Amino acid sequence: MAAKSRPKSDAPDASDRVSRIREGVTAAILEHRLLPGTKLGEDEIGEIYGASRTLVRTALQQLAHEGIVNIEKNRGAFVARPTPADAREVFEARRLIEPTIVDHAVDAVSPAWIGRLQRHLAEEREAELRGDARASVRLSGDFHRLVAEMSGHSIYLGFLKELIARSSLIILLYRRHDTPACGTDHHAGIVAAIRKCDREAARAQMLSHLNEIEAELFLKDPADELRLADVLGA
Amino acid sequence: MAAKSRPKSDAPDASDRVSRIREGVTAAILEHRLLPGTKLGEDEIGEIYGASRTLVRTALQQLAHEGIVNIEKNRGAFVARPTPADAREVFEARRLIEPTIVDHAVDAVSPAWIGRLQRHLAEEREAELRGDARASVRLSGDFHRLVAEMSGHSIYLGFLKELIARSSLIILLYRRHDTPACGTDHHAGIVAAIRKCDREAARAQMLSHLNEIEAELFLKDPADELRLADVLGA
DNA sequence: ACAGGCGAAACTTTATACAATCCGCGCCTG
């Protein structure tokens, strides 16, 4: 048999050059290395990744569809700058979806999954101890993504990926203090509830976790100085 | 053939051409004119819309991101063929999101919106009376989209657009009888509840409406003949 | 007659060249 490996259509890493660009930019945004409003020139990115503008363009279009990049006609692509209204919508959606996700995660509980979750918690703790803020932020988002993968619902997973990426930008823009991005203790509590197959506790802890994150944000009133801030911020 | 490509004096938006392609294909899928598995050749579509493959490609990529088109590497784009498992996920997501959407729609109630909704109901009834199945299917989906627009939550709206498009494929694939796509009576009941600002009734009616739609589907067990059917169906 | 492999055609993918558009800067004018 011609043992030609059949590449999965959705293999994120590996040989897909478009995916490499997309994930490189996404990682930079998730780690707060790219700030909202930053211009993402096609030639510039193409130079960095050694790719043609064609590939860069498709990657940027995908990111635009995910809501973390804005493409302005004849102007170019920019890292998105979510408004406070966007922020409220994102967190409301997360409060709706994520408790349901953890509920399904309980259905999929297994030693392998518990192991993956606990390994992830260890990584998070290590990054925080090391004071690596960038890794910390990225891993906090990855925790939520991991739970969504565990739930086995590909649609919820896709939605949540978008919400997490946008949340990263929101936290960067509107967080009050330099408090840790996502309390690791909360994550540990959620894992514990999942392991004990305690649905209600898991849902409740996820919900309060999200509420605490949003409570740390300072979301200006839309009618207030939002317009002014937006214009001046550009 | 080169002579034909003549840009109009004032092209409204070059990006609009991509949108026209995307919306044209989407409408064809929503109206059950394009069947799952149909190959969407780039040359073919480009010929139809008088556009270059570059534009067709971006449109198809957007549709792929919405989940109604599958792009297989080096093979091309095909209308998606949701599995029964996908169908269950889609309807579970809708059961989660749409009751919340109608809840928010109640907050936005106004004579203008009630008017739009009732005008839409009239359109639906007319199409059904006329026996126009294609318009009927499309309008049924449009009703849900309209309520989402009324809710004012752009994120929910974006998610729901995806879910509706996929639902259309699912209904086409798995509906048992030729029952009307979406009971117009249900829609009328939902509008009535919204108008009366009765949150609980609106949520409950939306939920039971979705349940009835899913109940009319015949979703084979995944472990059953799914694999076989998929292979033979191609 | 049938299985297996070679080859050509068609398609997607990628790169490059061209055209259109926008922003900034300098000049001219009032």
Place this chain on the structure above:
DNA sequence: CAGGCGCGGATTGTATAAAGTTTCGCCTGT
């Protein structure tokens, strides 16, 4: 001296051509 106008540079949008891959048909060998 201030403000408007027009030109130049740069960047994006689009089309076309080259390159790679898959698929299907045909041919040959057993």
